[in-house]
Amino acid sequence: MLPQQVLDKFADVPADTTNENEYHGAYTALLCTTLYSTSLVPYMIWPHYYLDEKNPATARVSFVAVTLQYQPLFVLQLHPPGHINLPSTRIAADNKMRRILHSVCPETVVPKFHGISAMGQKLAFYSMDTISGRVHPDRVPTAGGGTEVDKVPANNWELNITTEAGHQRFLNVVNDVKSMDINRMRQEFSIWFNEFSCTTQ
Numbered sequence: 001m002l003p004q005q006v007l008d009k010f011a012d013v014p015a016d017t018t019n020e021n022e023y024h025g026a027y028t029a030l031l032c033t034t035l036y037s038t039s040l041v042p043y044m045i046w047p048h049y050y051l052d053e054k055n056p057a058t059a060r061v062s063f064v065a066v067t068l069q070y071q072p073l074f075v076l077q078l079h080p081p082g083h084i085n086l087p088s089t090r091i092a093a094d095n096k097m098r099r100i101l102h103s104v105c106p107e108t109v110v111p112k113f114h115g116i117s118a119m120g121q122k123l124a125f126y127s128m129d130t131i132s133g134r135v136h137p138d139r140v141p142t143a144g145g146g147t148e149v150d151k152v153p154a155n156n157w158e159l160n161i162t163t164e165a166g167h168q169r170f171l172n173v174v175n176d177v178k179s180m181d182i183n184r185m186r187q188e189f190s191i192w193f194n195e196f197s198c199t200t201q
Contacts, residue, residue: 020078074114081120090152110180122157
């Protein structure tokens with residue numbers, strides 16, 4: 001379960017807020033407790049990530065966890081809780097996350113790039129295969145002719161971060177990211193060590 005001080009920060013945010021920035025404190029506390037307290041590997045959390053001007057997904061990504069070399073590991077995008085009630089805002093959030101993943105992917109160093117879309121306390125989980133570029137869950141195209149069809153149901157955001165199930169799913173993502181990054185560093189060290197050994201023989 002989440003530490004009480006983190007739960008308190010989520011409880012302090014009005015349930016009917018229309019400003020996702022009010023959740024910054026709660027999600028910052030969440031990321032700090034999960035990224036820093038259980039890891040020997042240093043990470044950084046960036047509230048702003050400026051994308052390539054040739055392929056801008058958004059002017060700002062709410063949070064991007066990065067290595068000390070500024071390589072992105074996963075992204076957390078915030079939206080107001082009320083956006084879950086409208087097909088148009090759910091579709092917009094889904095499109096935004098997919099654009100962010102595609103835009104930031106060239107800078108990442110892990111084989112699977114995770115994304116979490118948060119509408120208030122409710123979370124939807126995404127992942128991108130950085131080799132193929134495929135994003136999970138698959139996109140379901142909307143109908144043409146100006147008719148909007150809801151292909152991004154509200155239950156995509158079915159898990160609440162303040163519940164045990166939501167917290168555990170979030171931890172699974174963080175632990176997967178850490179594991180991939182540690183494996184990457186081991187491989188880089190192994191390559192460096194082999195090259196060093198060859199030069200000293």
